[in-house]
Amino acid sequence: MPNDVGRFGRPDEIAGAVAYLCGGYADYISGATILVDGGGVRFAV
Incomplete structure (x- = not known):
């Protein structure tokens, strides 16, 4: 899978972030x- 969670994100998960920011x-x-993104992007520290 493309991320650490092992699945694609659900619309309610995106909406949760939007609601938080609003x-x-x-x-x-x-x-x-x-x-x-479920852990799909990693940063080098």
């Missing part, structure tokens, strides 16, 4: 990249 808990987030 809500009050994300008021202090600015210029961030939030990946909702």
Whole structure:
């Protein structure tokens, strides 16, 4: 599979991230990249 979860994402999982970003808990987030990909992208540190 293309990611760590082993399946494709569901629309409700994407909607959860969108709802978070539209809500009050994300008021202090600015210029961030939030990946909702099941662990498909890895970064070298």
